[in-house]
Amino acid sequence: MSASPTVLATGDSPVATRADKPRRPASFRPGESRPGPARKVLGLVLRIVLALVFGLPLVFMIVSSFKPDLQIFADLGSWAAFLPVGDVSLDNYTAVFDRVPFATFLLNSVFISASTVVFGLIINSMAAFALSRIEFRGQKVILGIVLATLIVPFETMALPLLWWVNTIPYLDGSQGWLDTYAVQIVPFVANAFSIYLFYQYFDSIPKELDEAARVDGAGWFRIYRSIVMPLSGPAVATVAILTFLPAWNQYLWPLMVVQTESLRPVMVGIDYFKQLKVAWGQIMAYATIITVPVLALFVAFQRAFINSIASSGVKG
Amino acid sequence: MSADAAAVPHAIPPTAAHSLKKTDRTARRTAVLMLLPAAVLVITFLLIPIGLTFVLAFTNARLISPEPARFIGVDNFVRLFGNDTFWKSLANTVIFAVVIVPIQSAVALGLAVLINTRMRGTNFFRTVYFLPVVTSMVVVSMLWMFMYQPDGLFNVLLAKFGIQGPDWLGDPHWALISIILLSIWQACGFHMVIWLSGLQTIPGELYEAASLDGAGRWQQFVHVTWPGLRQTAIFILITITIAAFSLFTQVNIMTEGGPLDSTSTVVFMAVRTGFQQQQTGYASAISLVFFVIVLAVSLVQRYLTRDKDARR
Numbered sequence: 214m215s216a217s218p219t220v221l222a223t224g225d226s227p228v229a230t231r232a233d234k235p236r237r238p239a240s241f242r243p244g245e246s247r248p249g250p251a252r253k254v255l256g257l258v259l260r261i262v263l264a265l266v267f268g269l270p271l272v273f274m275i276v277s278s279f280k281p282d283l284q285i286f287a288d289l290g291s292w293a294a295f296l297p298v299g300d301v302s303l304d305n306y307t308a309v310f311d312r313v314p315f316a317t318f319l320l321n322s323v324f325i326s327a328s329t330v331v332f333g334l335i336i337n338s339m340a341a342f343a344l345s346r347i348e349f350r351g352q353k354v355i356l357g358i359v360l361a362t363l364i365v366p367f368e369t370m371a372l373p374l375l376w377w378v379n380t381i382p383y384l385d386g387s388q389g390w391l392d393t394y395a396v397q398i399v400p401f402v403a404n405a406f407s408i409y410l411f412y413q414y415f416d417s418i419p420k421e422l423d424e425a426a427r428v429d430g431a432g433w434f435r436i437y438r439s440i441v442m443p444l445s446g447p448a449v450a451t452v453a454i455l456t457f458l459p460a461w462n463q464y465l466w467p468l469m470v471v472q473t474e475s476l477r478p479v480m481v482g483i484d485y486f487k488q489l490k491v492a493w494g495q496i497m498a499y500a501t502i503i504t505v506p507v508l509a510l511f512v513a514f515q516r517a518f519i520n521s522i523a524s525s526g527v528k529g
Numbered sequence: 530m531s532a533d534a535a536a537v538p539h540a541i542p543p544t545a546a547h548s549l550k551k552t553d554r555t556a557r558r559t560a561v562l563m564l565l566p567a568a569v570l571v572i573t574f575l576l577i578p579i580g581l582t583f584v585l586a587f588t589n590a591r592l593i594s595p596e597p598a599r600f601i602g603v604d605n606f607v608r609l610f611g612n613d614t615f616w617k618s619l620a621n622t623v624i625f626a627v628v629i630v631p632i633q634s635a636v637a638l639g640l641a642v643l644i645n646t647r648m649r650g651t652n653f654f655r656t657v658y659f660l661p662v663v664t665s666m667v668v669v670s671m672l673w674m675f676m677y678q679p680d681g682l683f684n685v686l687l688a689k690f691g692i693q694g695p696d697w698l699g700d701p702h703w704a705l706i707s708i709i710l711l712s713i714w715q716a717c718g719f720h721m722v723i724w725l726s727g728l729q730t731i732p733g734e735l736y737e738a739a740s741l742d743g744a745g746r747w748q749q750f751v752h753v754t755w756p757g758l759r760q761t762a763i764f765i766l767i768t769i770t771i772a773a774f775s776l777f778t779q780v781n782i783m784t785e786g787g788p789l790d791s792t793s794t795v796v797f798m799a800v801r802t803g804f805q806q807q808q809t810g811y812a813s814a815i816s817l818v819f820f821v822i823v824l825a826v827s828l829v830q831r832y833l834t835r836d837k838d839a840r841r
Binding site: 461 | 555560563564566567570571574576579582592640643648654659662664666672673680681714723771772775781782800804812813820824
């Protein structure tokens with residue numbers, strides 16, 4: 214999923230979404246309707262049908278991951294396709310572990326996305342702090358550049374970037390960044406959209422706090438670390454989620470920059486199953502293990518996920 | 530800073546002028562230090578590559594080459610515009626965008642309106658509609674590729690209704706449609722959430738007033754909901770359009786541009802030439818064309834937003 218939104222309309226308060234707003238005591242919520250009984254039944258039926266449309270393919274994926282291919286295709290014509298019945302086992306999973314170095318891929322993905330999130334939170338929030346709280350000349354220009362880069366989708370510059378990272382010297386002085394962890398992390402740490410989200414949020418925190426702290430002799434860095442950041446939990450959560458999802462789902466970039474098997478992330482690993490004989494049960498098993506952790510995170514932190522997506526949109 | 534000084538005059542010691550200058554300088558130094566890491570990274574991995582697109586497009590640069598790149602004028606563009614696969618890819622990309630933008634935004638709006646009714650289980654349904662969004666496009670592509678098999682889930686289900694299903698991904702007439710379907714399925718939960726947050730900003734009083742005036746559900750939608758969603762609508766149209774132009778993952782996994790280039794896209798072609806064939810210069814020319822399209826789309830968006838501000 215390409216979660217990074219490309220265009221932004223003007224918005225004032227950053228992360229205020231429906232969950233943060235006080236519930237209206239009246240029976241009317243904005244935009245909400247009070248359906249009659251017939252409409253209620255119709256609405257419920259429609260909701261259930263749509264839930265099947267969006268949910269069943271995922272159920273099918275998970276269920277199929279426990280069946281041998283023969284059983285999967287035999288079950289297609291009935292509800293059994295969506296139920297863990299018949300010849301059910303973990304064979305596909307053991308086959309996956311035999312076929313690819315799954316633990317390596319998984320650790321790589323965890324390492325790459327965690328590093329991108331952690332460094333991204335620190336570096337982007339510091340930049341946003343400097344832009345929103347400290348006054349200096351050129352501030353507006355820098356912010357303008359940051360906002361202008363938001364409309365450029367990664368895909369437009371992926372190929373020139375590939376050439377570029379293969380040309381510039383690596384950290385140890387040798388030529389080119391290809392085939393490293395760094396090339397999968399460093400280009401994605403600084404993020405214009407994260408800076409923008411932090412900037413908006415910091416702007417909503419009263420500046421009087423800074424002044425009071427400075428009277429007490431606190432330096433700007435201290436204000437950033439001890440006052441502004443602790444107050445910015447929602448912005449941190451939003452940026453963390455909006456950084457994690459694309460980092461975990463990276464496909465195009467690692468496909469191009471990594472040749473060594475031991476450095477590959479999980480998404481590229483799926484290409485192993487397209488070669489040779491196609492074993493659908495194994496593919497579904499692989500797809501299931503790389504998806505379920507994210508789905509579990511989503512269900513656990515649902516509100517934060519949905520708010521972070523909503524805050525990438527427009528605030529009226 | 531002078532603003533600070535005005536706000537807390539008592540904080541300025543007798544030697545005010547001197548220390549004010551000093552804090553001014555420290556503030557600037559701190560700001561530079563805090564901006565530095567992000568600035569270095571943004572310049573190195575964002576601004577320079579964007580600039581490089583414009584330079585490399587006019588060279589014969591190769592990804593790995595012993596010889597330095599040479600300036601070759603507009604040769605890449607001449608070659609590109611004479612290439613049938615490019616026009617096919619551009620057409621596919623435009624068709625994909627033109628079909629997916631209205632359908633996906635409408636379906637997402639429908640979901641949002643449906644979910645915005647107070648009913649039991651709303652949270653559950655919203656979660657289910659959103660599940661595909663947190664599922665990676667790589668996984669979604671593999672899953673749908675499986676369901677699209679000639680003897681796969683879809684065709685077995687269609688056969689139950691006496692319909693002979695097509696060879697979804699193998700038939701040039703159906704391959705792009707197949708990719709459109711799964712793309713809508715994956716992404717509309719994302720835009721549902723954005724529509725929802727737009728719906729929440731419409732004041733409830735407007736609906737109360739409308740129903741007092743005897744407006745029905747549809748009239749309320751046309752006269753209250755839709756005008757209130759204008760800003761959201763522009764945002765959604767633009768994000769879907771740009772995402773649609775970036776179509777790559779589904780194509781690379783499911784069809785590799787085939788059959789007969791019927792699913793090749795601009796980005797897919799750029800990756801094939803720039804990565805597999807290592808022709809960075811040529812791929813940059815493709816990227817540049819792509820960049821111009823995206824820029825045009827966002828300028829249109831600018832224009833639409835300005836229109837709204839003027840009317841206010």
